[in-house]
Amino acid sequence: xxxxxxxAVVLVVFxxxxxxxxxxxxxxxxxxxxxxxxxxxxxxxxxVVATSVARGATVEFDEAAAARLEARIGDVxxxxxxxxxxxxxxxxxxxxxxxxxx
Numbered sequence: 841x842x843x844x845x846x847x848a849v850v851l852v853v854f855x856x857x858x859x860x861x862x863x864x865x866x867x868x869x870x871x872x873x874x875x876x877x878x879x880x881x882x883x884x885x886x887x888v889v890a891t892s893v894a895r896g897a898t899v900e901f902d903e904a905a906a907a908r909l910e911a912r913i914g915d916v917x918x919x920x921x922x923x924x925x926x927x928x929x930x931x932x933x934x935x936x937x938x939x940x941x942x
Contacts (some may be wrong), residue, residue, distance in 0.1 A: 843894040846887065853883040 860876030913930065917923045 843890055846890040850883045850887045854880055857883065 857876045857880030861873045861880070864870070864873030864876060909930070913923075913926055916926050
């Protein structure tokens with residue numbers, strides 16, 4: 841199950857749980873309100889766990905791609921570009937790429 845699907849299911853459980861807590865309170869039934877509250881709390885915990893697992897997924901480092909990138913940086917610097925500026929540009933591009941995945 842994808843993280844997006846887990847989030848969708850948890851959203852449905854949240855909405856239903858809040859409705860159930862309200863209905864239990866209106867009906868003056870603490871047991872119903874507590875049951876829906878506990879179900880909602882478990883759904884929240886599952887969302888936290890699913891998000892942690894998804895973000896903690898291992899990413900393999902590609903040594904060959906890193907070597908090719910370093911060679912290309914060397915080519916650009918060899919052609920006259922400022923090395924610090926090129927490395928800052930690469931760093932910003934990586935940060936942008938990481939931000940667009942979340």
